[in-house]
Structures are given as C-alpha cells and as structure tokens.
Amino acid sequence: MKKFLFLLLFLPGLAHAQLADNFSDGNFTANPTWTGDAASFQVNAQVLQSNGPAVTTTQVALSTPCQATIGTVWEFWANLRVVTTSGNYADVWLIASQADLRATSNSGYFVRLGGTGGKVSLFRKDSTRTAVAVIDGALNSLSTTNNLVRVRVTRTTANQWTLERDLTGGRAFVAEAAQPLDATYQRSVAVGVFLNYSSTNNRNFYFDDFVVTDATAPLxxxxxxxxxxxxxxxxxxxxxxxxxxxxxxxxxxxxxxxxxxxxxxxxxxxxxxxxxxxxxxxxxxxxxxxxxxxxxxxxxxxxxxxxSLPAAPAFGDLIISEIFADETPQIGLPLSEYLEIHNRSTTKTLSLRGVRLGKTSSTTFAAFADTAKLLPGQYAIVCGSTRISQFTQYGKVYGPTNFPSLNNGGDQLILRGRDGRTLFEVAYSDTWYRDAVKKDGGWSLEMIDTNNFCAGASNWTASTNASGGTPGRANSVRAANADALAPSLLRAIALNATTVRAYFSEKLDSAAAATVGRYALATPGPAITRAAPVGPDFRQVDLTLATALLPSRPSVLTVQTATDCVGNASGVLQPATFALPEKAVSGDVVINELLFNPRVSAVRFVEIINRSNKFIDLQGWQIGSVKPDGTASTTVLSTGPLVLAPGQLLAFSSSLAIITTQYPTSSDAANLVQTASLPTFADVGTAFLADGKGFEIDRFVYSKALHLSLLVTQDGVSLERIRTNGPTLGSNFHSAASAAGYATPGRPNSQAQDEAGGDQELTIMPEVFTPDDDGQQDFATLNYHLDAPGYAASVTVYDALGRLTRRLTRNETLPTNGFIQWDGTDEKGHKAAVGYYILLVELFRPTSGEKREYKKTVVLGARF
Structure with a gap:
C-alpha cells in the first residue's frame, strides 16, 4: 500500500496536491503538522491509529491546515475495527472553518464513516446546527468488525459533489448515485479526523493515504x-x-x-x-x-x-428643482407641501444614504434611508412621512421623518451629504413667482435651468403646468438660462480686529474662493493669512489678517478675481472700503426719515443716518415704537453684521419690493434693507432706536400734526429730518416734498437744509419761500447764533398790516445754535396769503433780566 501511494504522488494529476500524508515518516508532527488531541493518536506501522482514553462517549480530533475548497479531490484510506453505531463513528473533515474540529460552531463538509445504518455519507454542518446529509450513502456499507474503505470525494468548479468508495481499501471506486450541487462553503482552514467511540474501541480507528488535490485554475x-x-x-x-x-x-x-x-x-x-x-x-x-x-x-x-454602486453625491449632483410651499387654494396638486429633488448626473446613480434635508434656521434635519437612491437624470418627490400616498401617482416618492415645514413667504433650504458638506442651497422667496395670482398659493416654484443651479430669483418662476406643478418629472418652465455673469464684490465688513468678511453678489466656487492670493488690503494694510468661504451659500469669505485693525480707520479690500460656482471668473473687482466698528453713543445715529402712515396695501419704513465719524455695526440694533398708552414693540434691524459708515444712511422696511414700487424715482435700492417686520407706528407716538444691548441711541416723538397742514392726504408721506446735526424734535422734521414723491427712502432728504453760515446772530433762509410742498423753498427757517446760553424766546409772525398770523414759539428756552421754521400756515392751519411778513423775535435772559428784540422780513410767494 505504501508503494502504491508513493507512485500516485508522481502522477501528473497529483502534481498540484496541497496535502499528501501517508505517515511513512513515522509521525504526524511534521510534513504536514497535525494538531489537536495529539495524545489520543499515534503512528503505528506507518498508519495513523487512535489511542485515546478508554472511556465511553469520548470525542477526539486531529487536523492539519488545508485551504482547498473547490475544483478539488479528497482521498483517504480508513479501517474501522468496530461495529459502527450511533456511538462509534468517524468524521473525516474535508472543509472546516476551524482547526478545532470538536468546536460546536465549526462549519463545512465531512465524510461520516459508520454511525446509524453503517453508511459512508457526505454531510454539511452549519455552525451550531445539526449536520445534514448532502449525499446519503448506502445502508450497512460498514457493518462488520473490520471495516476497510478507501474514499474519494470530488467537488467541481460548478459545486457538484461526487462521493466514491472502495470497501476493499483499493481504488476500484463505486460512486453513490446522488451528485448534488452545494455551494454553501467556499473557504477552509483545515482537514482532519473526528472520532466518537465507546470505551472498548479507543484504539480501533486507523487512517492512511490522505491526499487533497487541486488541479483546476481559479475562476x-x-x-x-x-x-x-x-x-x-x-x-x-x-x-x-x-x-x-x-x-x-x-x-x-x-x-x-x-x-x-x-x-x-x-x-x-x-x-x-x-x-x-x-x-x-x-x-x-x-x-x-x-x-x-x-x-x-x-x-x-x-x-x-x-x-457601479450608487455614488455619494458631490456638490451640484443633487439639487432641489421644485418647491411647493403654499398648497392652498388647490389648483390640481395634493394639499400637501413637497420638494422635488433631481440627479443632474447623466452617468452616476446617486446614493442618498445619510443625505440630510433641512432649513438653516433649524437644527432638525430629515435624513434619507440607506437604500434611497436616484438613477442618472431621475427626479423624486420629497414630502412628509404621512403624505407619501398622495404623491405615488407622480413617480418616486421619499417621505423622511422631520420633513421641514415650508414657509409660504420664503425659506432657506439645504441638502447636506453624510459627511456634512453642502450639496445644494436655495433661499427662495414668494417674489420668485413673478405672478401675483400664483403667489397666493396652489402653484409650485420651478427651476428654469438645472445647469444654472447656483442662481437665485433669476432662475426660478411659477409653474405653467395646468395642475400647478410637475412633481417627479422635468419642470414645465425648463429652458436654457445660463449664468454668464461673473461675481462682483458688494461690500466688506470687519467682524473683529483680525477678521474681515467680504460679501459677493452670487455663490462662489468654495475651493477657488479659499485661495489667499486673490485678496489684499491696500497699502498700508495688514497681510491676509487665510481665506475661508462661509457656508452654506458661499456668498461670503472670511479673511484673517496678520495684524489687528485700528477702530474706524478705513481700509480698502481689493480682489484680483472671483469665480462663481458654475465657473464664471471675474477680472479685478471694484474695491470695498471698510473699518473696524466702534461702539455708538447716544446721538451718533439718528432717525432721519419716518413713514408711519403708508398708503393702502403699502408698508412703513424707517431711515437712519450716521452723523458721527465712527463706523458703527448695527447687528442686533432695534427700532421701536411706543404708543400713547405706553405699550411698546420692537424689531431687530439686522441679525448679522451691518456696518454704517460715517454719513451713511439706510432705510429699513418689511418689503423692499413695495417700497421701490411706491417710490420708484425717489428710493435707492442700494441703501434699502429688508426686515422681517417693523413695529406699528400710530398717528401719534414715539419712535426710538436702541443698540444691541438695549441702550437708547435716539428718540423721536412724532405726530401727524408735524405734517404740512396743506397736504390733501398724509398717507404715504414721510416726515424728513431737516438738519442732520439738529435735534430729534418735531421742529426739525417736515413733510417730504411732493416733487420727490412724498418720501425719499435710501436717498438724501428732499427737505434737508445746510447749516446757516456766517457770524450773523439771526438770519432768514430763504428770504422768499413758496409752501407748495414741491421740495423747493417749502418753508422758511429762522437760524440763530446766540452769544450765550440761557435765552428764552418768543417768535411771532405778523402780516404787512401788523395782524397776528402765527405764533411759532412762546417763552421757549433755546440752545446757543439752532433754527425755527415757518411752513406758511396761520394759527388755524390755513395757508397764509401771499405777501410780506414780519418775524418778531423776542429774547429774554431770566438770570440777568436782559431783553432783546429783532424783526426779520420774509416773503411768502407762490409759483405761477
């Protein structure tokens, strides 16, 4: 037998044997090495023999490494000198997941010799489960007290198994009829023998001629x-x-x-x-x-x-292409809010695993399921988790929990990848409908050109589909609408002594915007050491300075080039002047114009002006209103940095669109700022301005009586400050001129007057005035410059015949410099007749008893 096996090892078919052991070396500890219950085995006459404890139900095992699993032939010889029963059998493992063949969690395939029925069978064991027969051998194959057998098992590359045996121990193999397919296990670590015996059979198991052959190439x-x-x-x-x-x-x-x-x-x-x-x-x-x-x-x-696997979306791959924020009145779509998302890629399937949808105003996000995906070019509807059934007729629908509530008037929506990066951002507004009827509800907002996904209002409009929208499919308004404009630099603000924020007109390429060399401060200015684009919309870039700025010291930011998110690059941009802001004190910033009684369907506005030499940050500042009953309400002017330069004015309103429509020629959009709301200003009340800590900066006690009494209506007419440096008193305000449209939001006041010049104690300007509210000499001012404080004054207007026309002041204490205005009306509020008038000025100093009296002539005229 030993010679026969020796010759077999040199046959061509066995040239690729992974394992061959006939124990001719007299041991099992080398070439190859068998491990396990080594004390329970011995090599006797060049045959492996059991030699375990003489105890009933003993289990012993021995194994050697082997990784062959498929396209493989296993052969071995055995002699079981026992009557095989359920308590006396041997398992020869062909494929084992563990070297310890006694482990209950072992998996793989083995040939059982004996056991119930005295069979030679092929079994599969699935971890801790009971082994199952793959090929159930013939009954009583091993039924004597001296059972000799040689076994050959073949597994093809197609996972077909063949079991053959020669019950004489020779090579005249007889195959079992069954040749099943079983591909359960493809990996192995060992082959070996496992014995279960009674006490009298501890030395009655013999094995020899183990050969494992793999002659097939891998597949x-x-x-x-x-x-x-x-x-x-x-x-x-x-x-x-x-x-x-x-x-x-x-x-x-x-x-x-x-x-x-x-x-x-x-x-x-x-x-x-x-x-x-x-x-x-x-x-x-x-x-x-x-x-x-x-x-x-x-x-x-x-x-x-x-x-290919669905890919994680990159910036611009996954976008929001439709927004249905206002579902009523119903036009045709379900009465539920939805968003439409779109895979812009023509080649990539996008995995939405971990993608989050939300609003920048909230910390709660809706997360897509791990299995969610979009095919190239595909659209999907996203809605509340309880609304999915309403949209299934339109196409693919996702209903993640925490779907954000969409504000009808506008919101900022964002898609983030599972790594937290911004994938898409849009800050929509109801002005994007471009249609007053559709703005009222029932219609969706649709993106016009999905290749111009960075654009805002210019690339969105109301759906034209008869149902009100196109959920789950290409938009009804789709058209070429490419962005051909490069970004511009809007302004720069010093957030602190070493950080400057640059504001741009559109979304930037965040990678390009981080290039430090694109930015510089004009000489002499500190170097810029870092550029950090600000998400999620990347319209701002924070610049870190090498040295600190000095307060209110103007600097100039220059930008060599800026690239928007679709690749349009600018040349050198218009520079922006900025300075480190300072803390304001009372009177630095004052109310410059107030529209408290707007026209029907119009809105109010408040204009302020910085009359100091400081740069002042308005972040957190409030405009407030106090009604005659003492109740007050306030509105924050800006939640973010907003710096007011010396001499600069800004007007605040809840709707800039309405303001520019009401005052198309007398407003300046560059100086208008949108607020969420403004306080309600009654016809009589107090407007006040407070800084971010609530410290009052200015207060204006106003009433409709301050308006020119000759106005046909006061609706839509603002009160304008006459002199910037004058006090915030009713006497320093006048109705805006009709020639200027009755209000000048964001522009210099139509009724503004320069300070009186010269060293004269009392002057009249102008000497001829025409109170017709056309913005040209609408009132006369008595400018005074007194030689000392403490004077009280009475100013009375008389006509050319000496008749009392109007009392302007009566025993009113005056500062050393100021003015008193006459708007050309009499004591009853009627327009005085055209002609000459005398202003009698009586000055009295109570401390000394000194009295002075002056007469000034003025002409009230009329235009023909």
Missing amino acids: LARAVPTDARQVDVVFNEAVAAASAGLPANYRLQSGAVPVSAQLSATNPAVVRLAFAADFAAQDVLQARNVADLYGNVAAGPLTAAFT
Missing part, C-alpha cells in the same frame, strides 16, 4: 463594487498574492488598469482593486494570469460584469 466568481472607484474581485478559491496582487493582471472594458490590487487579509479569495476614475454605470472587469495557492494559473481573460 472569477463576481466583481462587487465597494464605492465609485473600488471593486472587490471574488474568485472561487484562494489565490496567490504574487499574481493576484499585480494591477497589470486586471483591466476594465474601457482599458483602464487599476492603480492598486490588494489581497484581502481576511479572505484570500478576494482582491480589492482601486481605479483612478469613477466606474461607468455598467462595466466589465477582466482578469488574466491569476494563480491559486497550488500553482494553477487562469490565463484568462476571466470576466465579470458589474453595475
């Missing part, structure tokens, strides 16, 4: 992508690292070769390939010259087709 089972550029190549058996780890042995159908090939440390049948570019949606992998562990080479090419 490519499948290719499994793990991301957009990596794929796991799975072979049907373990492969050799030397050949499997060569990138040149693989390629895609496009000809691309991987940049790396790494054999798995946990599964030697798997090789991970990494490529330099994303896979196509459908791809084919080719493998050549890959060898198994036994030298069998697959010349190839072996091929495996695969579908």
Whole structure:
C-alpha cells in the first residue's frame, strides 16, 4: 500500500496536491503538522491509529491546515475495527472553518464513516446546527468488525459533489448515485479526523493515504463594487498574492488598469482593486494570469460584469428643482407641501444614504434611508412621512421623518451629504413667482435651468403646468438660462480686529474662493493669512489678517478675481472700503426719515443716518415704537453684521419690493434693507432706536400734526429730518416734498437744509419761500447764533398790516445754535396769503433780566 501511494504522488494529476500524508515518516508532527488531541493518536506501522482514553462517549480530533475548497479531490484510506453505531463513528473533515474540529460552531463538509445504518455519507454542518446529509450513502456499507474503505470525494468548479468508495481499501471506486450541487462553503482552514467511540474501541480507528488535490485554475466568481472607484474581485478559491496582487493582471472594458490590487487579509479569495476614475454605470472587469495557492494559473481573460454602486453625491449632483410651499387654494396638486429633488448626473446613480434635508434656521434635519437612491437624470418627490400616498401617482416618492415645514413667504433650504458638506442651497422667496395670482398659493416654484443651479430669483418662476406643478418629472418652465455673469464684490465688513468678511453678489466656487492670493488690503494694510468661504451659500469669505485693525480707520479690500460656482471668473473687482466698528453713543445715529402712515396695501419704513465719524455695526440694533398708552414693540434691524459708515444712511422696511414700487424715482435700492417686520407706528407716538444691548441711541416723538397742514392726504408721506446735526424734535422734521414723491427712502432728504453760515446772530433762509410742498423753498427757517446760553424766546409772525398770523414759539428756552421754521400756515392751519411778513423775535435772559428784540422780513410767494 505504501508503494502504491508513493507512485500516485508522481502522477501528473497529483502534481498540484496541497496535502499528501501517508505517515511513512513515522509521525504526524511534521510534513504536514497535525494538531489537536495529539495524545489520543499515534503512528503505528506507518498508519495513523487512535489511542485515546478508554472511556465511553469520548470525542477526539486531529487536523492539519488545508485551504482547498473547490475544483478539488479528497482521498483517504480508513479501517474501522468496530461495529459502527450511533456511538462509534468517524468524521473525516474535508472543509472546516476551524482547526478545532470538536468546536460546536465549526462549519463545512465531512465524510461520516459508520454511525446509524453503517453508511459512508457526505454531510454539511452549519455552525451550531445539526449536520445534514448532502449525499446519503448506502445502508450497512460498514457493518462488520473490520471495516476497510478507501474514499474519494470530488467537488467541481460548478459545486457538484461526487462521493466514491472502495470497501476493499483499493481504488476500484463505486460512486453513490446522488451528485448534488452545494455551494454553501467556499473557504477552509483545515482537514482532519473526528472520532466518537465507546470505551472498548479507543484504539480501533486507523487512517492512511490522505491526499487533497487541486488541479483546476481559479475562476472569477463576481466583481462587487465597494464605492465609485473600488471593486472587490471574488474568485472561487484562494489565490496567490504574487499574481493576484499585480494591477497589470486586471483591466476594465474601457482599458483602464487599476492603480492598486490588494489581497484581502481576511479572505484570500478576494482582491480589492482601486481605479483612478469613477466606474461607468455598467462595466466589465477582466482578469488574466491569476494563480491559486497550488500553482494553477487562469490565463484568462476571466470576466465579470458589474453595475457601479450608487455614488455619494458631490456638490451640484443633487439639487432641489421644485418647491411647493403654499398648497392652498388647490389648483390640481395634493394639499400637501413637497420638494422635488433631481440627479443632474447623466452617468452616476446617486446614493442618498445619510443625505440630510433641512432649513438653516433649524437644527432638525430629515435624513434619507440607506437604500434611497436616484438613477442618472431621475427626479423624486420629497414630502412628509404621512403624505407619501398622495404623491405615488407622480413617480418616486421619499417621505423622511422631520420633513421641514415650508414657509409660504420664503425659506432657506439645504441638502447636506453624510459627511456634512453642502450639496445644494436655495433661499427662495414668494417674489420668485413673478405672478401675483400664483403667489397666493396652489402653484409650485420651478427651476428654469438645472445647469444654472447656483442662481437665485433669476432662475426660478411659477409653474405653467395646468395642475400647478410637475412633481417627479422635468419642470414645465425648463429652458436654457445660463449664468454668464461673473461675481462682483458688494461690500466688506470687519467682524473683529483680525477678521474681515467680504460679501459677493452670487455663490462662489468654495475651493477657488479659499485661495489667499486673490485678496489684499491696500497699502498700508495688514497681510491676509487665510481665506475661508462661509457656508452654506458661499456668498461670503472670511479673511484673517496678520495684524489687528485700528477702530474706524478705513481700509480698502481689493480682489484680483472671483469665480462663481458654475465657473464664471471675474477680472479685478471694484474695491470695498471698510473699518473696524466702534461702539455708538447716544446721538451718533439718528432717525432721519419716518413713514408711519403708508398708503393702502403699502408698508412703513424707517431711515437712519450716521452723523458721527465712527463706523458703527448695527447687528442686533432695534427700532421701536411706543404708543400713547405706553405699550411698546420692537424689531431687530439686522441679525448679522451691518456696518454704517460715517454719513451713511439706510432705510429699513418689511418689503423692499413695495417700497421701490411706491417710490420708484425717489428710493435707492442700494441703501434699502429688508426686515422681517417693523413695529406699528400710530398717528401719534414715539419712535426710538436702541443698540444691541438695549441702550437708547435716539428718540423721536412724532405726530401727524408735524405734517404740512396743506397736504390733501398724509398717507404715504414721510416726515424728513431737516438738519442732520439738529435735534430729534418735531421742529426739525417736515413733510417730504411732493416733487420727490412724498418720501425719499435710501436717498438724501428732499427737505434737508445746510447749516446757516456766517457770524450773523439771526438770519432768514430763504428770504422768499413758496409752501407748495414741491421740495423747493417749502418753508422758511429762522437760524440763530446766540452769544450765550440761557435765552428764552418768543417768535411771532405778523402780516404787512401788523395782524397776528402765527405764533411759532412762546417763552421757549433755546440752545446757543439752532433754527425755527415757518411752513406758511396761520394759527388755524390755513395757508397764509401771499405777501410780506414780519418775524418778531423776542429774547429774554431770566438770570440777568436782559431783553432783546429783532424783526426779520420774509416773503411768502407762490409759483405761477
């Protein structure tokens, strides 16, 4: 028998044997090494013999490493000198997941010799479960007290099993009829023997001539992508690292070769390939010259087709293309809010796993399920989790929990990737409908050109579909609407002594915007050390300075170029002047114009002006209103940085669109700021201005009586400050001129007057005035410059015949410099007649008893 096996080992079919042991060396501890219950076995006459404890129900095992699993032949000889029963049998493991064959969690395949029925059978064991027969052998094959058998088991590369045995111990094999398919286990660590016996049979099991042969080349089972550029190549058996780890042995159908090939440390049948570019949606992998562990080479090419995995979306891949924020009145769509998302890629399937949808005003986000995906070019509807059934008729629908409530008037929506990066952002407004009827509800907002996804109002409009929208499909308003304009620099603000924020007209390419060399401060100015684009819309860039700025010291920011998010690049941009803001004190910033009684369907506004030499940050400042009953309400003017330069004015309103419509020629959009709301100003009340800490900066006690009494209506007419540096008193305000449209939001006041010049004690300006509210000499001012404080004054107007026309002041204490105005009306509020008038000025100093009296002439005229 030993000579026969020795010759077999030199046959060509056995040249690739992974294991061959006939124990001719007299041991089982080397060539190969068997481990386990070594004390329970011995080699006797060049045969492996059991030698365990003489105890009933003893179990012993011995194994040796072997990774052969498929395209393999296993052979062994055995002699069981026992009457086989359920308590006396031997299991010869062909494929085992663990070297310890007695472990209850062991998995794989084994041949059972004996047991109930005295069979030679092939079993499969699934971890802790009871083994099941794969090939159930013939009854009573092993039924004597001296059972001699040689077994051969073959598993093809197609996972078909054959069990053969020769009950004489020779090689005249007889096959069992069944040849089943079973591909459950593809990996192995060991082969070996497991014995279960009674006390009298402890030395009655004999084994010899173990041979495991793999003469088949490996096959490519499948290719499994793990991301957009990596794929796991799975072979049907373990492969050799030397050949499997060569990138040149693989390629895609496009000809691309991987940049790396790494054999798995946990599964030697798997090789991970990494490529330099994303896979196509459908791809084919080719493998050549890959060898198994036994030298069998697959010349190839072996091929495996695969579908690329859904890729995590990059910026601009996944967008919101439709917004249905106001569902009533119903036009045709369901009465539920929805958003439409769109995969802009024509080649990539996008995985929505971990993608989050929300509003920048909230910390709660809706997360898509791990299985959510969008095919190239596909649209999907996103709605509340309880509203999915309302939209299934339109196409793919996702209903994540925490779907954000959409504000009818406008909101800022954002999509973030699972790594937190911004994928898409839009700050929509109901002005984007461009249609007063559709703005009232029932119609969706649709993106016009999805290739211009960074644009705002210019690329959105109301749906034209008769149902009110196009959920789940291409938009009804789709058209080419490319962005051909490069970004401009709007302004710059010093957030603190070493940080300057630059504001741009549109969304920037965040990577390009982070280039420090694009920015500089005009000499002499500190160097810029860092540029950090500000998400989520990237319209701002925070610049870090090497040295600190000085308060209210103007600096100039220059930008060499700016690139928007679709790639339009500018040249050198218009520079922006800024300075580090200072704290304001009372009177630095004052109310410059107030519209408290707007026209029907119009809105109020408040205009302020910085009359100091400081740069002042209005962040957190409030405008307030106190009614005669003492109740007050306030509105924050700006939640973010908003710096007011010396001499600069800004007007605040809840609707800039209405303001510019009401005052098209007398407003300046560059100096208008939108607020969420403004306080309600009664016809009589107090307007006040407070800083971010609530400290009062200015207060204006106003009433409708301050308006020119000759006005036909006061609706839509503002009160304007006459002199910037004058007090915030009713006497320093006048109705805006009719020629200026009755209000000048964001522009210099129509009734503004320069300070009186010269050294004269009393002057009249102008000497001829025409109170017709046309903005030209609408009132006369008595300017005074007194030689000392403490004077009280009475100013009375008389006509040319000496008749009392109007008392302007009566025993009113005056500052040393100021003015008193006459609007041309008499004591009853009627317009005085055209002609000459005398202003009698009586000054009295109570401390000294000194009296002075002056007469000034003025002409009240009329235009013809």
